[in-house]
Amino acid sequence: MEINILQWIGYIASVIIALSMTMNSIVKFRWINLAGAITFSTYGFLIGALPVGFLNGFIVCVDIYYLTVIYTKKEIFEILEVRAENKYMIRFLEFHSKEIQEYFPGFNYKPEMNTISFFILRNMAVAGLFLAHREENHILKVGLDYVIPEYRDFKNGRYIYHRLRKKFIDDGFTKVMASGNSDKYTKYLKKIGFIENNEGLFVKVLDKTK
DSSP: OOOOOHHHHHHHHHHHHHTTTTTHHHHHHHHHHHHHHHHHHHHHHHHHHHHHHHHHHHHHHHHHHHHHHHHHHHHHHEEOOOTTTTTHHHHHHHHHHHHHHSSTTOOOOOOGGGEEEEEEEETTTTEEEEEEEEEETTTTEEEEEEOOOGGGGSSSHHHIIITTTTHHHHHHOSSEEEEEEEEHHHHHHHHHOEEEESSEEEEEEEOOOO
């Protein structure tokens, strides 16, 4: 049986909606769901199914509303510094260990290497964990920069490497260095301004003037 273009639009809309349901990130869910709802609404009006068109048109409005809230909402970022043996941090690492290995293959927590250890808080909710240690030549080497799925919108990274820049400089660091151990983490590093060097490491210079 030949499938016409309208049917293809309906199938594509269904796939997009289904894909949105697999997203852990609220932001990704809203964007993909928005695309699916627009496509479904168009499909509904084209085939004369007004309930389908209007319902998905309403979903479009809901997605736009929540995306606007997400991108305009003022969030309060803070850090909560913890000691290397902090029990909550160790439990946090255990709980998220499977996904941490996806972003940081081979990661193994070594308390004795910690120079800087802190949780990133967003409106007092734990959004991620940052672990790093001091290396020669005033380099801060990132061991872990993990963000839980609900907060993966790059705001954590911008907060750490831009708003906390002065803290790192005051602690005597001139560069932050990270290993791109996975495609996902490499993409993240490039997005927040790290540059790959000749050794395959990613470097961000801590410029006082910025």
